[in-house]
Amino acid sequence: MGGRVAEGRTCESQSNKFKGTCVSQTNCGSVCQTEGFQGGNCRGLRRRCFCTRPC
DSSP, rough: OOEETTTTTTEEEEEESOOOOOOHHHHHHHHHHHHHHHHHETTTTEEEEEEEEEO
């Protein structure tokens, strides 16, 4: 999946390593940091972990 640009010049893409339903922003952020991102957020109806970084 490719990244996309959101407002505030932050790029995000779905985590490749996060498994299961995303219920903890902290866990999502930690997994995203291991992927080289700045942090992450749980989003969407299916509660997926999306990693964020400055564009």
